[in-house]
Amino acid sequence: MTVVSRQKAASPEAAVPSRRAGLSEGKKQERRLGWLLCAPAALVMVAVTAYPILYSIWLSLQRYDLKFPENREFIGLANYATVLTNNYWWTAFGVTMLITVISVAVELVLGMGLALIMHRTIIGRGLVRTSALIPYGIVTVVAAFSWRYAWTPGTGYLANLFSPEGAPLTERASALAIIIFAEIWKTTPFMALLLMAGLALVPDDLLKAASMDGASWWQRFTKVMLPVMKPAILVALLFRTLDAFRIFDNIYVLSAGANETSSVSMIAYNNLMKGLNLGIGSTMSVLIFLTVAIIAFIFVKLFGTAAPGSDDVDGRR
Amino acid sequence: MAVETTSAKVKWGLLDALVVVFALIPVLWIVSLSFKTAATLTDGNFIPREWTWDNYKLIFQTDQFVRALVNSIGIALISTVIAVVLGTMAAYAISRLDFPGKKALVGVSLLIAMFPQVSLVSPLFNIERNLGIFDTWLGLILPYITFALPLAIYTLSAFFKQIPWDLEKAAKMDGATQGEAFRKVIAPLAAPGVFTTAILVFIFCWNDFLFAISLTSTEQSRTVPVALSFFTGASQFEDPTGAISAAAVVITIPIILFVLFFQRRIVAGLTSGAVKG
Amino acid sequence: MADIVLDKVTKKYPDGTTAVHEIDLEIADGEFIILVGPSGCGKSTTLNMIAGLEDISSGELRIAGERVNDKAPKDRDIAMVFQSYALYPNMTVGENMAFPLKLAKMPKAEIDKKVAEAAKVLELTEYLNRKPANLSGGQRQRVAMGRAIVRSPKAFLMDEPLSNLDAKLRVQMRTQVSRLQKQLNTTTVYVTHDQTEAMTLGDRVVVMRGGYIQQVGDPQTLYDNPHNLFVAGFIGSPSMNFLPATVEESKLRTPLGDLPLGDRVRRALSGADAPRQVILGIRPEHFEDARLIEEHQRAKGFEFTAPVDLVESMGSDKYVYLTVEGEHAVAADLEDLAADAGGADLPPQDNLVTRLSAESRVRDGADARVWMNLDKIHLFDPRDGHNLTLHEGQAAGVNAA
Numbered sequence: 002m003t004v005v006s007r008q009k010a011a012s013p014e015a016a017v018p019s020r021r022a023g024l025s026e027g028k029k030q031e032r033r034l035g036w037l038l039c040a041p042a043a044l045v046m047v048a049v050t051a052y053p054i055l056y057s058i059w060l061s062l063q064r065y066d067l068k069f070p071e072n073r074e075f076i077g078l079a080n081y082a083t084v085l086t087n088n089y090w091w092t093a094f095g096v097t098m099l100i101t102v103i104s105v106a107v108e109l110v111l112g113m114g115l116a117l118i119m120h121r122t123i124i125g126r127g128l129v130r131t132s133a134l135i136p137y138g139i140v141t142v143v144a145a146f147s148w149r150y151a152w153t154p155g156t157g158y159l160a161n162l163f164s165p166e167g168a169p170l171t172e173r174a175s176a177l178a179i180i181i182f183a184e185i186w187k188t189t190p191f192m193a194l195l196l197m198a199g200l201a202l203v204p205d206d207l208l209k210a211a212s213m214d215g216a217s218w219w220q221r222f223t224k225v226m227l228p229v230m231k232p233a234i235l236v237a238l239l240f241r242t243l244d245a246f247r248i249f250d251n252i253y254v255l256s257a258g259a260n261e262t263s264s265v266s267m268i269a270y271n272n273l274m275k276g277l278n279l280g281i282g283s284t285m286s287v288l289i290f291l292t293v294a295i296i297a298f299i300f301v302k303l304f305g306t307a308a309p310g311s312d313d314v315d316g317r318r
Numbered sequence: 319m320a321v322e323t324t325s326a327k328v329k330w331g332l333l334d335a336l337v338v339v340f341a342l343i344p345v346l347w348i349v350s351l352s353f354k355t356a357a358t359l360t361d362g363n364f365i366p367r368e369w370t371w372d373n374y375k376l377i378f379q380t381d382q383f384v385r386a387l388v389n390s391i392g393i394a395l396i397s398t399v400i401a402v403v404l405g406t407m408a409a410y411a412i413s414r415l416d417f418p419g420k421k422a423l424v425g426v427s428l429l430i431a432m433f434p435q436v437s438l439v440s441p442l443f444n445i446e447r448n449l450g451i452f453d454t455w456l457g458l459i460l461p462y463i464t465f466a467l468p469l470a471i472y473t474l475s476a477f478f479k480q481i482p483w484d485l486e487k488a489a490k491m492d493g494a495t496q497g498e499a500f501r502k503v504i505a506p507l508a509a510p511g512v513f514t515t516a517i518l519v520f521i522f523c524w525n526d527f528l529f530a531i532s533l534t535s536t537e538q539s540r541t542v543p544v545a546l547s548f549f550t551g552a553s554q555f556e557d558p559t560g561a562i563s564a565a566a567v568v569i570t571i572p573i574i575l576f577v578l579f580f581q582r583r584i585v586a587g588l589t590s591g592a593v594k595g
Numbered sequence: 596m597a598d599i600v601l602d603k604v605t606k607k608y609p610d611g612t613t614a615v616h617e618i619d620l621e622i623a624d625g626e627f628i629i630l631v632g633p634s635g636c637g638k639s640t641t642l643n644m645i646a647g648l649e650d651i652s653s654g655e656l657r658i659a660g661e662r663v664n665d666k667a668p669k670d671r672d673i674a675m676v677f678q679s680y681a682l683y684p685n686m687t688v689g690e691n692m693a694f695p696l697k698l699a700k701m702p703k704a705e706i707d708k709k710v711a712e713a714a715k716v717l718e719l720t721e722y723l724n725r726k727p728a729n730l731s732g733g734q735r736q737r738v739a740m741g742r743a744i745v746r747s748p749k750a751f752l753m754d755e756p757l758s759n760l761d762a763k764l765r766v767q768m769r770t771q772v773s774r775l776q777k778q779l780n781t782t783t784v785y786v787t788h789d790q791t792e793a794m795t796l797g798d799r800v801v802v803m804r805g806g807y808i809q810q811v812g813d814p815q816t817l818y819d820n821p822h823n824l825f826v827a828g829f830i831g832s833p834s835m836n837f838l839p840a841t842v843e844e845s846k847l848r849t850p851l852g853d854l855p856l857g858d859r860v861r862r863a864l865s866g867a868d869a870p871r872q873v874i875l876g877i878r879p880e881h882f883e884d885a886r887l888i889e890e891h892q893r894a895k896g897f898e899f900t901a902p903v904d905l906v907e908s909m910g911s912d913k914y915v916y917l918t919v920e921g922e923h924a925v926a927a928d929l930e931d932l933a934a935d936a937g938g939a940d941l942p943p944q945d946n947l948v949t950r951l952s953a954e955s956r957v958r959d960g961a962d963a964r965v966w967m968n969l970d971k972i973h974l975f976d977p978r979d980g981h982n983l984t985l986h987e988g989q990a991a992g993v994n995a996a
Contacts, residue, residue, distance in 0.1 A: 028416075028609070028650065035417030042408035042467050043423055046430055049464035053441035060441060118337060122330045129334045131581045132341040138573040138584075139345065140525045142543040143566040147344040150351055150559060158347065161362040186344065191588070198589035243432045250527040254547065266436040270532060273440050286437040293434045487648050488681035491752075492695035492742065493669040502694075506685045 054290060060283035067277035080284040089268060090285070096177065097264040101245040104184045108241060109234075111185065112192030119193060120200045137190040145254035148183045173260040180262065183251045188244065192237050199233025200226070239300045243293055265289050345570065352563035359559055373564035383565055385537045386545035390569065393455050393541060394523040397462035402516045404463070405470025406508075412471065413478035414486075427468035435465065439532045446533060453535045461529050466519040473518060476590035477511025514587040517576050524572070542569045597659030597749040597782060598624045599645060604654035606640050606806075614640040616806045617654060625780045627773075629797035631787055632829070633935035637806040638786045639754060645784060646752050647671050658749060669698075674743035678755040680735045682727035682742075689714070689723035692741045699746070713741045716775070733764045740775065750782040757792065769795060790830050794818070802826050804931065824928035824980035827876050827973060833914065833948045834932070837924040840875040840974070847974075849875055850921030851899045851947075857969055863984045864974070873983065874924045876973040879914070882949035884957060885964040896966045903963045904946055908953070915957055917947040917965065928980040 064076045084090050119130055136144065151157040154168050169175035203226050211221045227234070249266040256262040258271065269289060273282035347364065352373050354366040361367060377383040412420055442461060446452040451460075481504060489499035530544045540548070546565055549558040577584065599622040606615040615637040622628050630638040643649040645656060647668035656664055663671050674695070682691050689710055696706040714720045717737040727735055736756060743751055756772070757765045773796055776783050787793055793800045794814040802809040802817065802825070810822040814830075821827035827835050840849045842864055847854040854875075856864070863869070885898050901917040949965060957963040974983045 031415050032417040035411040035415040035420065038407040038411035038415075039419070039423050042404040042471065043426065045404065045460075046426060046464050046467055049442075049460050050430055050433060050438065053438050053445060056445065057437065057441035060444070115337060118330075118333050122334055124327055124330055125334045127581065129337050130585055131577055132338040134577045134581060134584055135341050135345060135574065137588075138521050138577050140527075140543050140566070140569055140573070142527050142546055143348065143570055144344055146546065146562055146566055147348040147351075150563070151344070151347055155360040155362060156351075156559060158362055158364045186340070190341070194585060194588045197585075201589075240432070243434075247434050247436060249436065250543075253527070253531075266434070266528070269436050270439060270528070273443060274532065279440060279444055282440040286434075286440045289434045290437040293432060293437075297432055482679055482681060484677045484679045484681035485683060487646075487668075488675065488677060488683075488742075489694075490648065490668040491646060491673070491675040493698040493746075495667070495669060498698060503683055 054287075057283040057286045060279050061287050063280050065278070065280040065283075067279060076280075080280050081288075084281060084284050084288065089263075090265075092261050093263045093265045093268045096262060097246060097248065097266075099177070100181055100184065100248055100264065101242060104181050104188070104245050105238065105241050107181075107185050108189045108192045109238065111189045112196050112237070115189060115193035116196035116200055120197050133190040133193060135190075136187050137194070139187070141187060141250040142254055144187055145183055145251045148179060148186075148251075149255050152179055170256055171260065173262060176256045176260060176262050180248075180251050180255050183255060184245065184248060187251070188241060192241055195237035195240065196230065196233060199230035199237075202233070203229045235300065239297065242296060242300070246289075246293060246296065265292075345574075348563050348566050348570075351559060352567045354560060354563075356560065373560040374568075377561050377565050377568070382537060382545055382548070383542070383561075386540050386542045387568070389455070389539055390524065390541040390543075393458050393462065393539070394520055396455070397459045397466060397523045398516055398520045400459070401463045401466035401470050401519050402512060405467055405474050405515065405519075406512055408467075409471050409474030409478055410508075413475045414483075424471075427471050430465065431468035431472075433465075435461075435528050439528065442529075443532060452533060453539050455539055457533050458526075458529055458539060458541070461533070462523045462526065466522050469522060470515050470519055473515045473587050473590065474508075474511055477514070477587075478508060480511075480590075481507045510583065511587075514580070514583040517580055517584060518587050521573065521576065524569070598622060598626075599750060599782060599784065600655075600657040601641070601645075602655040602657070604641070604644060604656055605652050606637070606644060606649065607652040614806050615644070618808055620801065620808070620811070622782060622784065625782055627776050627783045627785065627796060627798045629785045629787060629793040629800045630803060631790060631793035631800055632803035632809075633931070634788060635805075636803040638788075638801075638803050640806075641803070642752050642754055642784060642786045645750075646673065646675050672746075672748050673750045673752060674746055674748040675752040675754065676739045676743050676756040678758055680727075680739040680756075680759070682735055682738055684727055687724050687726055688719060688730070688738050688741075691727065691738055692745050695742065695746045709745045710741075713745045716744070717741045732760050733768065736760060736768060740772070744775070744779065747779075748781070750784065751776075753783065753785045755787055756785075758787070758789070772796065791832060794830065800830075802829060820982070820985055821973070822982055822985065824874065824876070824926055824975045824982075825931060827975070827982070828929065828932040829935075831878060833879050833950075835876045835878050835973075836947050837929060837975075838875045838877075838919070838947075839922050839924045839977075840873050842869075842871050842873060847873075847875065850919050851901070851967075852897070854897050854969065854972075859970070860972070860974060860984060869983065870976055870978065872977060874926060874929075874975040874977050876975060877967060877971060879948045879950040881968040881971040882915075882947075882951060883966045883968075884951045884955035885966040886956075887952055887954060888966045893966070895970055896968050898964060898966050900962050900964050901947065903957050903959055903961055906957060906959055910953065912953055913951045913955055913957070915949045915951050915955070915963065915965075917949060917963065918945050919947045920945065924977070926975070926977040926980055928975075 061080055062075060062077060063073060064079070065073045115133060119126070119133060122129055149170065151159040152169050154160050154164075160169060163169070164175070167175070169179060207225055207229070208221055211225045216224060247266055248264045249270065252258055252262060252264050252267050258264075258267040263271070265285065266289070269282055269285035272278050272285060276282070350364060350366055351359070353369045353371075354361075355368045355370045355372065358367045408423065411417070412424060438461065443452070446457045451457040485503050485507070486499050489503045490496075494502065525543070526541070527543045530541045531547070534540045534544060537545075542565060546562050549562050549565070599620075601618050601620040601622075603617040603619060604615060605613065605617050607613045618637075618641060620628075630641060632638050640649060644651050645658075647663070647666060651664050655662055658671060658673070683694065686694065692710045692713055693706050696709060701709075710723070711720070714723055717740060719734070719737055719741055722730060722734060722738075727738065730738065736759075739756065753772075757768050760768060769792060772785075785792075785796060793802075794817075797814065799811060799813055800817055801811045804825055810817060810826045812820075817826060817830050821830065821835075824837070828837065838849050838851065840847050840854075842848075842856075843853075845856050845861075847856055847860070864873075888896070901919060904916040904918045906916075907914040951957065951965075972984070975981065976983055
């Protein structure tokens with residue numbers, strides 16, 4: 002307290018309140034406290050992401066194979082040329098896109114249904130919500146093993162039921178279908194929870210007014226609920242799209258990327274761990290990062306998805 | 319909407335049942351597999367014909383699983399504690415204080431929440447090898463904290479924003495210092511939010527596979543999800559299916575407990591953190 | 596107990612906006628003073644500066660003669676009641692009230708005694724062990740009051756403490772607050788946007804607008820002698836009627852007809868810079884049904900006939916809305932008032948609101964013969980809104996403000 006008052010005494014009452022002098026002692030203290038409290042989190046986040054991503058850009062410009070470390074040299078964009086002219090990369094890219102688009106589209110529909118059920122159900126609401134949280138919470142690898150064994154010939158109830166002769170996980174189309182299915186099972190509840198938060202924003206009176214105006218159930222849904230929920234839907238779509246694009250665990254366990262079922266994350270990982278090629282692996286890392294940035298940019302620009310947490314979201318409500 | 323006719327109840331009941339079955343079948347299946355004897359493992363029956371604890375006994379006798387379990391619990395707990403402490407500090411500042419750079423911090427956390435983790439795998443692999451923290455607990459804790467922080471900051475800011483601002487003013491008027499106002503008035507109100515966030519962060523760390531498989535190479539720091547994938551073909555298990563299933567069930571237990579006891583909080587945390595921000 | 600002095604107190608925000616402009620105000624020891632004005636007028640900012648919750652950009656604030664600009668709220672020894680009540684949800688009623696005493700490290704026995712006393716005064720004794728969530732709005736409000744009075748602070752600050760209550764409870768609590776303040780005789784600064792609260796509660800009322808004090812005075816003075824259009828329109832319900840008027844020779848031309856200029860008005864308009872275009876203001880109760888006027892009064896007033904739009908019978912009197920054709924009074928002050936009342940969204944009113952005796956027999960749709968009291972009219976300068984008809988002593992106050 003003495004320190005504060007001495008500082009105060011040293012700076013006479015700001016007679017000419019410039020912008021700087023307009024900041025009182027309390028305000029400055031608030032700033033300092035704010036920075037102090039945020040600094041550790043900011044430092045960790047930046048140190049563990051910004052530095053490595055810059056480092057990986059640096060690595061991507063080099064020939065750097067851990068099996069032949071002596072051949073390390075700066076080669077400019079040659080790695081990018083290698084990757085971008087490579088069929089494996091484009092196949093993986095296509096597979097990732099396919100998985101992303103189908104799973105997110107299906108999840109949106111199922112998630113909306115689940116959100117409506119969780120929001121409106123008149124019996125067993127707690128039970129439904131609890132059950133729905135299990136796929137969200139369960140370790141992806143565990144769920145993936147469950148699906149894998151379910152589709153393993155002989156062992157699995159699903160394999161025996163649907164394809165007694167074949168081995169669905171060893172054929173490309175069926176393997177991809179199973180991967181997408183596993184992804185949908187795991188993440189629909191998350192989508193549903195985000196949508197449910199949007200549903201909670203739809204005022205009951207608005208729906209009642211719409212029914213009084215003669216709107217059918219479907220009209221109430223499309224004309225009243227969807228417009229109000231739009232921000233929540235877009236945020237959910239953005240999050241899930243970027244999340245689906247990173248798909249790794251399910252593929253690793255279900256097909257190990259065999260039969261051209263690798264995602265971009267899978268081949269980047271394989272290049273690093275199996276190929277020990279840091280240059281190429283880093284190039285892929287950078288390309289994936291760029292793709293994700295572009296997707297996010299498109300969402301924000303095209304749909305005006307407000308970043309969650311930004312004040313705009315609060316303001317709009 | 320308030321009219322609860324019998325037919326409406328039946329309709330909702332059927333829908334509810336469908337959701338419950340859809341959500342639980344894969345879990346029940348892996349539980350069922352874990353209780354099957356070696357002989358009946360490949361019979362394809364959904365319910366075991368013979369029940370046995372053998373698979374569980376087996377995994378708890380091996381170092382590979384026990385060690386991984388210890389790693390998983392230790393790494394997830396440490397990461398959770400650190401992420402929640404740092405997240406609480408930052409979220410308090412974001413929701414309560416006015417300072418330049420606040421928006422930037424929110425923006426950075428948002429970017430990280432959307433960041434493709436695989437992009438970090440290559441550089442982190444090399445950086446951690448150079449720093450000598452590859453294949454250590456620390457090597458996993460660092461990225462876990464990083465990716466858990468945005469989640470923690472969002473969820474906590476949402477909770478903090480719900481605490482009425484007037485209370486802190488009232489406490490100051492009642493003669494409290496800033497510290498007392500926080501300890502006696504804000505902290506008790508924030509505790510449920512912090513706890514919920516801790517659960518979400520723990521689930522995140524507990525679930526991770528990509529970092530765990532890329533940044534570890536030995537049992538010293540492998541977590542259970544990774545160890546599971548290494549059971550395959552490992553010599554001490556002739557057919558790893560039963561063992562994998564049992565191990566999978568073991569690491570699912572904490573998740574089930576969280577979901578059972580804290581369903582309401584988890585739902586509140588996820589919805590507020592992700593949408594209301 | 597203490598007096599509070601605001602000496603050129605100013606609040607300027609970092610973004611350059613000024614919420615409060617050099618306010619001078621002396622609040623006497625034990626006085627109950629009301630800050631009133633539309634939202635954004637700076638009244639809450641002023642209160643928060645007195646509380647220490649917001650910094651004072653320039654000027655000086657003295658409590659009991661001591662400069663407190665740099666003191667933290669906890670060191671100012673003043674208590675505050677918030678609009679949201681700000682009750683600690685994790686504490687019981689008793690713990691809420693004991694909280695400031697606990698922070699002051701008072702012995703337990705004494706705390707219990709003080710809380711019990713306060714609870715008795717506010718009739719909260721049976722609720723002491725309840726949590727705020729289990730109380731009604733009125734009870735919560737009383738707990739908030741209780742938390743303020745247990746400490747016997749130098750002053751009470753109240754930030755719209757009644758605005759979250761429903762209308763009936765608000766009236767009850769208003770009398771209780773008033774009684775409590777008289778009983779404790781503690782300096783109280785009370786912020787409200789409700790002019791009825793301002794009129795009924797305070798010893799003195801401070802009308803604020805846009806960060807400036809418009810007028811300070813006891814309620815009756817504000818009502819009878821408003822310094823400007825804004826105060827005239829803000830104080831009183833229903834509000835004063837405003838009509839455009841033109842000064843001509845010895846007449847005042849208005850939409851109601853040509854009014855004769857009395858001596859009082861003539862004097863007011865005698866100044867060299869007196870405008871020709873003025874705004875005529877007259878309160879609803881200064882009209883009467885012409886048939887009920889006694890002869891000797893008739894001469895003091897002016898009679899006119901106008902179609903009746905609507906009659907609202909209150910039992911004790913009748914509110915009669917008369918349709919008046921012609922232009923509307925235009926002034927910046929009036930626009931502010933309309934915006935505050937939400938009137939900006941409404942079509943312009945052609946109505947003159949009058950309060951007539953209950954015996955009046957005017958009916959909807961018919962024409963009414965109405966008398967107005969010329970002694971009570973005010974003329975305002977539309978350019979700056981100031982009241983031309985105040986006598987010299989009062990007019991001096993305008994310039995000071």
